[in-house]
Amino acid sequence: MAGDRVRERRTVETMIGMYCRGNHGTSAGLCAECAELRDYAFSRIETCPRRDGRVRCTGCGVHCYNPVMRGRIIAVMRYSGPRMVLHPIMAARHFLP
Template sequence: MHPRVQREKRILETMIHTYCREVHKASDLCVECEDLIEYAEKRLLSCPFLKDKPVCSKCDIHCYNTKQKDKIKAVMRKVGPKMILTHTFDTIWYYYYKFIHKSQKAS
C-alpha cells in the first residue's frame, strides 16, 4: 500500500474513533462507526488514483453513497478542526495535497 494511502487510512480511523468517543460517548467503537471505517477503507483502497489520489473533496469521482457521505461529512465537521492541534503533521499534509492537486477524473 502506498504511504500516502496508509496515512489517509490512519487519519480516517483516528477521526472516526474521536467522533465516536465524543458524539456516541463510546469507549470502544460503536457498530455504526465500525461500519463507517470499514466502508471508508474499502472506498479508499478501491480508488482508481491510489498514489496520485487527490483529497476526496477535489475528486470528480464521488464514490461514497449518500448515506455514508453524510456520515463522513459529520465526522469531518466535528473532528476536522481539532486535528490541527492533535495531529498537526497529518493536517499539514492534508492541506498540502488539497491545494496542489487539481480535480482528477478516472481514465
C-alpha cells in the same frame, strides 16, 4: 503510493474515533455504526480511482461514497476536522505535503 493510503487510513480512523467518542460516548474503539463507517471508508480508499497521493478523499471531486455513507463521513469531517489541528502528530501529517 501505499504509504499514502496507509496514512489516509490512519487519518480517517482517527477522525472517526474522535467523532465516536464525542458523539456516541465510546471510551475505547468504535461503536458498531462507526466501525461500519470506518470499514466502508477503508474500502473506498482501496478502490480509489485517484490514488496518486495528491488528492485526499476529503478534497476529492469523485464522489465514490454512497449517499448514506457520504452523509455520515461528512458529519465526521465537520466534527473532527477542526480538532485535528489540536492533535499534534496527526495535525503535522495533515498539513505536510
